[in-house]
Amino acid sequence: MFKLRYTLPAVLLLAGAAIYFFSSQPEERIVRVDMSIREEIRVPEPRPAITYAYLPQYSHKVSYLRHNRLIEYLSRESGFSIRQVFPDTFEEHRRMVENGEIDISFSNPMTYVEIAKSGARAFARIIEPSGSPTFRGQIITRKDNRSITRLEDCIGKTWIAVDPLSAGGYLFPLGLFLKHGIQKSDFKEISFAPGPGGKQEKAVLAVYAGKYDFASIREGTLNVVRDKINIDKIKIIAETEPYPGWVYAARKGLSPKVVNKIKYCMFAMSMDNPQQASILYQAGMRGIIPAEDKDYDSVRELTEKLGLNVEEQGGTK
Structure with missing residues (x-):
């Protein structure tokens, strides 16, 4: 009898609270979706980048450290987005230029005369740390x-x-x-x-x-x-x-406007400018000067004397 006396009011109190709570909630709106109406959302495409590759004579880390500041300078001054890519071998570098995967190639003269066969063209070469435009x-x-x-x-x-x-x-x-x-x-x-x-x-x-x-x-x-x-x-x-130094070449089909703008920025660099001198020094050069395909005829003569066959050479890696 004692339990009933106190249990019944408690039950009634809980029931009342529940009724109050649920009755006070706002009526849920039902949203109907018409699946026949669709809107296409376009994801912004990344800004196209000009690819730049340093022939892998040194480790990728050294290649990056040497040329990262130079690439940043060229991007800033030209207004182009330039991205460094890292071929693993000399032969891969050559193939990537031929396939259009490398826009701007920085390579030794032997590699250049090979990629020139696929339409790449020299537009600049470096002055070595020795102060000479040639190397040995x-x-x-x-x-x-x-x-x-x-x-x-x-x-x-x-x-x-x-x-x-x-x-x-x-x-x-x-x-x-x-x-x-x-x-x-x-x-x-x-x-x-x-x-x-x-x-x-x-x-x-x-x-x-x-x-x-x-x-x-x-x-x-x-x-x-x-x-x-x-x-x-x-x-x-x-x-x-000595032979003519390392060369910058543009792949076949690269816009002349792009090449001319990058050339302008390269040739404007000077060892008399402390900031630019620091960038050039880090890249292992003292300057960048104009180049033409014919500058590398002496290298072509050497390849003929050596009887080089690039496909055979590449196969020995």
């Missing part, structure tokens, strides 16, 4: 290697080169050997630096570690690796004759 290949060995003191001592030895399409890192030195009557068959072994990118560094490091008797590299590479090894333990056996 170098043949190096360890300073404590007493068996190699001159070019002829390389006969019968193991050779690590940069890449079959590397100018200073293989083809210029190969031309030097042939000029002295030394054939490829005269070496015990010719190998090429493995893996994507960083091939110049790898060639130096392989000789430094004693894995090969000598290496061929491009002029200026020893300065790039001085933070990795003691370059005082490396000696230069010989240098090739």
Whole structure:
């Protein structure tokens, strides 16, 4: 009886509260959707970018650090969106230019004369850190290697080169050997630096570690690796004759207006401007000057002497 006396009022109180709560809620509106009416939403397309690639003579990290500020400068001054892309090999770089995937190519002269066959055209070349518009290949060995003191001592030895399409890192030195009557068959072994990118560094490091008797590299590479090894333990056996320097080329079909604007911005850069000098120095150059396809005829003559077949060369990577 006691429980009933107190339980009944409690039940009535809860029931009243529930009725009040639900009756006080706003009436839910039913929204009817007509699926026959549709509106297409357009996602904004990304702004087209001009692709820029540095032939992968060094690691992708080095390529980025060297040219990132230069690309930012060119983008800012030209008003174009420019994006750096990173081919893994010299051969991939060549194919990407031919396929229109690289708009602006920065490459060695040997690679240039190959991409020129597909319609790419030189429009600028660099002044090397030495102050010259030309560069050389170098043949190096360890300073404590007493068996190699001159070019002829390389006969019968193991050779690590940069890449079959590397100018200073293989083809210029190969031309030097042939000029002295030394054939490829005269070496015990010719190998090429493995893996994507960083091939110049790898060639130096392989000789430094004693894995090969000598290496061929491009002029200026020893300065790039001085933070990795003691370059005082490396000696230069010989240098090739100078050839026209690294070249900027536009792929076939790239708008002349784009090329002319980028050229204008490049040629305006000066070592007399501290900010621009810093950008050029970081990119491994002292300036950018005009270039024409005919500037590289001497390189074409060398490729003919070497009897180069690019498809065969590319297949040895």
